[in-house]
Each structure stands twice: as C-alpha cells, then as structure tokens.
Amino acid sequence: MRVLSGIQSSGKLHIGNYFGAIKQHIELQNEHDCLYFIANYHSLTTVQDPPLLRQLTLDAALDYLALGLKPEKALLFRQTDIPEVNELTWILSTVTGRGLLERAHSYKDKTAKGIAPSMGLMLYPILMAADILIYKSNLVPVGKDQIQHIEMTQDMAGYFNNTYKCDVLVRPEPRLNAFSLVPGVDGQKMSKSYGNAIDIFDSPQSAKKRIMGIKTDSTHVEDPKNPETCNVFALLRLMADENELTKWEERYRAGGMGYGDAKKRLAELYEETFAPFREKRAKLEADPDFVEDVLIMGARKARAIAQQTMHEVREACGLVTATTKTDNF
Ligand code: ADP
Ligand code: TRP
Numbered sequence: 001m002r003v004l005s006g007i008q009s010s011g012k013l014h015i016g017n018y019f020g021a022i023k024q025h026i027e028l029q030n031e032h033d034c035l036y037f038i039a040n041y042h043s044l045t046t047v048q049d050p051p052l053l054r055q056l057t058l059d060a061a062l063d064y065l066a067l068g069l070k071p072e073k074a075l076l077f078r079q080t081d082i083p084e085v086n087e088l089t090w091i092l093s094t095v096t097g098r099g100l101l102e103r104a105h106s107y108k109d110k111t112a113k114g115i116a117p118s119m120g121l122m123l124y125p126i127l128m129a130a131d132i133l134i135y136k137s138n139l140v141p142v143g144k145d146q147i148q149h150i151e152m153t154q155d156m157a158g159y160f161n162n163t164y165k166c167d168v169l170v171r172p173e174p175r176l177n178a179f180s181l182v183p184g185v186d187g188q189k190m191s192k193s194y195g196n197a198i199d200i201f202d203s204p205q206s207a208k209k210r211i212m213g214i215k216t217d218s219t220h221v222e223d224p225k226n227p228e229t230c231n232v233f234a235l236l237r238l239m240a241d242e243n244e245l246t247k248w249e250e251r252y253r254a255g256g257m258g259y260g261d262a263k264k265r266l267a268e269l270y271e272e273t274f275a276p277f278r279e280k281r282a283k284l285e286a287d288p289d290f291v292e293d294v295l296i297m298g299a300r301k302a303r304a305i306a307q308q309t310m311h312e313v314r315e316a317c318g319l320v321t322a323t324t325k326t327d328n329f
Contacts, residue, residue: 003032004137004172006039006079006128009056010046013063014197015270016182016190019238020143024177026068028141034074035135035302036064041079041086042128045110045121061291063200066281071294079131081299084306088130089123091313095159096126105148113193129153133160134306136170143180145189150174164316168309179238185214187231198235198270201278208267211235216259224255232262239269 005025007017028034038060040053047053057078069076079085101107104125111117132140132153140150150172157169181189184196191197198210214232219225227233227249236248248265251257284291314321 001032001138002135003028003034003139003141003175004036004132004135005141006037006042006131007060007064008039008043008046009053009060010043011056011192012197012199012201013060014184014190014192014199015235015238016184016197018067018200019179019182020177021141022064022067024141024175025064025074029070029074032139035077035137035298036069036074037077037079037082037131037298037302039079039128039131042124045118045124046115058288058291061295062281062284065284065291065294066277067200068277071297075298075302077295077298077302081295082134082303082306084303084310085127085130085134087310088134088313089127091317091319092126092129092133092156092160093123095163096156100152100155101125104152106145125149125152126156129156132172133157133169134309135302136305136309137172138170139175140172141175141177143177147174147176160313160316166316168312168316182238183231183234185210185231187215200274201281204271204275207270207274211267211270212260212263214263214266221258222255225252225257225259227252230259230262232259232266236262236266236269239266239273 005021007013007021013022025034025036038057040057043053043056047056061076061078064076065071101122106124107117107121110121115121128149129152132150133156140146140153142150151174154171157171160169161167184190184194185198186194186196188194188196198207202210214235216230216232217225230252233248233252237245240248248262252262313319
C-alpha cells in the first residue's frame with residue numbers, strides 16, 4: 001500500500017498540524033510504503049518572499065525529521081525536485097471541467113480571507129491531484145479540510161482513464177486523521193493564518209503564555225463546568241492519558257476547579273510532549289548537510305516513480321517526445 005501526503009511550507013507548524021496530520025504520517029511509516037513531501041510549489045500561492053520561502057521549506061524538513069520521520073523508512077522530499085508534477089498538472093487540466101474547480105471550497109475560503117485570486121490558487125487542486133496520481137498513491141492521510149481535494153483527485157483519475165481508455169492512473173482513498181479538528185486558543189479551528197495557533201517548536205515560556213491565554217467561558221470557580229465545550233479540555237484530550245483525562249472530567253463536573261489549573265497542567269503536558277522534539281530539532285539544525293542529503297535521496301527515489309508514471313501517461317495520450325524515440329537526446 002502506497003501512502004502519500006504533502007504539507008505546505010507556508011508558516012510555522014502548530015499542534016493542530018501535529019495531532020491532525022503529522023503524528024499519523026509518522027506512525028504510518030512503520031506499516032506502509034510512505035512518501036511525504038514539502039509542497040513548496042503550492043506555497044507560492046501565498047508566500048512570495050524568496051528568502052522566507054527557502055527558510056520555510058527547510059523548516060518543514062527539519063520539523064518532520066525532528067518529529068520522528070525516519071529516512072530509511074519513509075521518503076521525504078521537496079515538491080520542486082519532481083518537476084514532472086507540473087507536466088501532469090497540465091495534462092489533467094485538459095481533461096478536467098472548469099465547473100469542478102469552481103466548486104472548490106478552499107478557493108472560496110482563501111479568497112474570502114484576502115488571498116489573491118490567482119490562476120495558481122484556482123489550479124491548486126489540479127496540482128494536488130498530480131502530486132497524488134504521479135506516485136500511484138493508494139492512501140492519502142489528511143485533515144477534514146482536504147477531503148474535497150481528494151474527491152476531486154478521484155474524479156480527475158477517472159476523467160483521464162475514461163478519455164484515454166486506460167487504467168494508468170490509480171484512484172486514491174483519503175484517510176481522515178484521528179483528531180480532524182483541533183481548536184485554537186480562540187476556539188476556532190487552529191490555523192497558521194488565524195493567529196490562534198500554539199506552535200510545535202515554541203519556547204516553553206511563550207507556549208505557556210499562549211496556553212494561559214486560551215479562551216474559556218465565565219463559569220465561576222465553584223460551579224460545575226462542561227468539559228465537552230471547553231477548549232482547554234479539548235487540548236488536554238490530545239496529550240493526557242485516559243486515567244488523567246477521566247480525573248479532569250470529574251473535576252470539571254464537580255465544580256471547585258478553576259480553568260487556570262487545567263491550563264497549567266496543559267502547559268506541562270505540552271512541555272513533556274514537545275521538549276524532546278525541540279532538542280532533536282536543534283541537533284538537526286546544526287547538521288544542514290544531513291537534511292539536504294535526506295531530501296535528495298527521497299527525491300531520487302520518488303522521481304523514479306514519477307518518471308515511470310509520466311512515461312505511461314504520455315504513451316496513453318499520444319504525446320511524443322524526442323526522449324521516447326532516442327536515449328541520446
Ligand atoms: P493551516 O490551516 O494551519 O494552514 P494546513 O492547511 O497547512 O494548515 O494543513 C496541514 C495539515 O494539517 C492538513 O492535513 C490539515 O488537514 C491538518 N490540519 C490543519 N489544521 C488542523 C486543525 N486545526 N486540526 C486538525 N488538523 C489540522
Ligand atoms: N493542500 C495540502 C494542504 O494544504 C497540501 C498538499 C499539497 C497535499 N499536495 C498534496 C496533501 C498531496 C496531500 C496530498 O494541507
């Protein structure tokens with residue numbers, strides 16, 4: 001089973017990305033053939049500052065390695081090292097109706113948030129479909145917000161195979177992450193672009209400040225509280241074990257507990273969970289050659305798969321290139 005996912009290098013990763021996506025990506029490396037890449041072509045739709053994009057691309061690689069990706073088990077690479085995805089994007093765009101893209105939620109959500117309505121933003125789902133289909137991926141682990149993109153990818157694989165009466169492209173299935181919606185400090189979905197995130201690699205002081213500032217309701221200390229509607233409890237659920245969680249639930253319902261107590265414990269759990277990753281990241285940061293080697297090795301293997309698929313795709317649609325006729329081009 002081939003598993004593939006991508007993460008945009010468009011900002012610092014937060015604990016919603018971790019519990020919603022990355023943790024699962026890392027776990028899957030023990031069971032399947034996994035490919036993970038940094039979607040830096042996609043990032044161009046929002047980041048148009050070259051030094052920043054370079055830094056964020058490197059940061060994403062450091063983050064994945066620090067969080068436990070093992071290069072001997074899973075491939076990690078940059079999207080830009082597989083230029084063939086752009087060719088497949090074009091080919092898919094010729095079999096995809098405009099209506100499909102006009103129905104994309106992400107385009108509407110992003111333009112509503114003020115992101116420029118470029119052609120790139122509109123074509124974003126086709127590039128994402130090319131990312132998935134070029135490796136003949138079977139399973140794509142993502143959060144809820146990406147499900148529509150996977151459904152569009154299934155449609156595009158069908159359009160291509162039907163148009164050219166072939167079965168070159170493989171229909172992928174989405175896999176929802178265990179925690180598909182982690183709330184931010186304001187109770188909305190945690191997101192890089194909402195200013196409500198708790199970063200994975202924040203300093204202990206600054207993370208604690210963010211956690212102590214989580215929005216709660218105004219129930220008095222002595223009154224019973226509802227854990228199900230509390231943002232602090234939703235985050236405790238991600239990091240506390242079952243026993244501890246049951247105790248917190250009882251304390252909430254019994255009353256006599258202030259939200260400050262739960263926040264303090266959450267800050268400790270954040271530290272216990274992420275301090276080891278922070279240390280590992282600092283070591284990796286001191287060894288940029290190692291990180292670059294991992295990315296190059298990942299790209300070489302991934303590109304071999306992509307080139308084979310593109311050979312089949314070109315054959316299926318009758319695209320002739322000099323390289324298909326001679327090796328000496
Ligand atoms: P952001 O909204 O912060 O820009 P991305 O769109 O880059 O995040 O998402 C990267 C991955 O993390 C996706 O698989 C997405 O579904 C997941 N993800 C992002 N935010 C959350 C969240 N608050 N809860 C759960 N998963 C999330
Ligand atoms: N669009 C995804 C996101 O914002 C990132 C991405 C790009 C992706 N290509 C992909 C995810 C292919 C899964 C598969 O999170």
